Amino acid sequence: MIYVRDLQLFIKVVNLGSFSAAGKALNLSESAVSKSIARLERYLDVKLIHRTTHTLSISDAGQEFYNGCVRGLREIEQGRAAADCLSIEMKGDIRIHSSPGAGQILVWPLILEFMNSHPDIRIEMVFGKPGLDMIEHDFDIGFRTNDLTREGNPGSPNIRRRSLRPVPxxxxxxxxxxxxxxxxxxxxxxxxxxxxxxxxxxxxxxxxxxxxxxxxxxxxxxxxxxxxxxxxxxxxxxxxxxxxxxxxxxxxxxxxxxxxxxxxxxxxTDQQLQLLFPNFEKLPTKIRVLIDFLVERLSVGQSG
Known part of the structure; x- marks a missing residue:
């Protein structure tokens, strides 16, 4: 197994040109640095660094590995930053409007599941007649069942609609x-x-x-x-x-x-469950994550 800490030590050794300098920079002993590099070389079964009493040089394989480590750790850091940002944004209120029936039977159990996964989210879920102006009443997401046998109302251009599944x-x-x-x-x-x-x-x-x-x-x-x-x-x-x-x-x-x-x-089967949400260029992260979760769980082909 390769540990991220070993990769960080390897990069530091190459950048500073010595085990002792890398150890001082990371508050580790030279022996600990040496063991870390040896652990990497055993796992990879290749010599990464040539070391003598007074000199240190990186092998060709070590150079390739170094380049990959730099790219990989940069991507890990970007992913960590994105996750931290997402964690910060997954807080606050989400208001949901739904017509009765499918909303209570199909949607509500999934909202509970989402809340269990995101304990800092507060949900206000209102069941009422379809046709409510979501934006005027400050709702973030809506659900309705649409009659497939009738010509549908195109509705407001400010609202996007996504058909999820038949409602038998x-x-x-x-x-x-x-x-x-x-x-x-x-x-x-x-x-x-x-x-x-x-x-x-x-x-x-x-x-x-x-x-x-x-x-x-x-x-x-x-x-x-x-x-x-x-x-x-x-x-x-x-x-x-x-x-x-x-x-x-x-x-x-x-x-x-x-x-x-x-x-x-x-x-x-003349009813279709539809998801409604504001036609904004960029939705708040918490709304986008909830929409993605509901689409995955409710779309045709999913069980339940």
Whole structure:
């Protein structure tokens, strides 16, 4: 193994032309310097320095090694300085706005993971309706689910958008509800059922279903509408009605028998999770690092 300290000693010996001068400069004995050079030569299996009683000269191999050491240690120092700078900048507040649903189920656990890795970061995460002016309300990052079946709003040129992954849904109901109200056989049957609507889109009560080569939109209705996926989940598992829930929120409950999946061959994945951030020429380091982390973890192809 090569130690950085040995490389520094070798460079100092070459620069000063003697073991004793290098030792004095680094507050080490001449014997310690000699052992360090010998350790390098044993590891490399090559003679780096020719030394007699009165003279010291560097070998051809030693000169090449010296040149590489100078470059390498310069890069190490630059990397250390960059890391120190990053450490200093990874402090302070980050404000995040997200629409409910995917933001709470997919994004929030990753924000907690990021906070554990960066304890000097303070997060303010607000869940609300999409369409908020992020810059006007001083948010650093935003998340929303975008309806892929509709023509999207180009939005503000001051905001950059990055599509991360599809957001698949299921139509679910509890066994108790289906026993009481009957199981809907066709999507159209939902018009006669109590549908629990998650208010995460302007047209949240319009549910999409595959219909031949196209799709069918059904405007559902029911006794409960909420912008909280937790409220919708609790209502569905307690038998209050039929819900449209994220796969990630529903799958465990389906496996436990608390919910039943409906119309599996008719479901369309029509939502896309998008990351929003200000279109600034240079983002603060803490914002850029968080964006890179979230993109890596949430982009298509990642698990979870």
């Amino acid at each position: 849904y299921r139509i679910v109901a509890s066994p108790a509800y289906l026993e009481r109200k009957g199981r809907p056989e066709r999507p159209e049957d939902l018009l006669d059922h109590n549908c629990l609507v998650l208010l995460n889109q302007p047209q949240s009560d319009e549910w999409s279903f595959a219909d031949g080569d196209g799709q069918k939109l059904l405007r559902v209705n029911g006794a409960l509408r909420s912008n909280s996926p937790l409220v919708i989940r609790e209502a569905a598992t307690n038998g209050f009605g039929v819900a449209r829930m994220l796969n990630f929120a529903a799958d465990d409950l389906i496996a436990q028998g608390a919910l039943v999946s409906l119309f599996e061959d008719r479901i369309i």
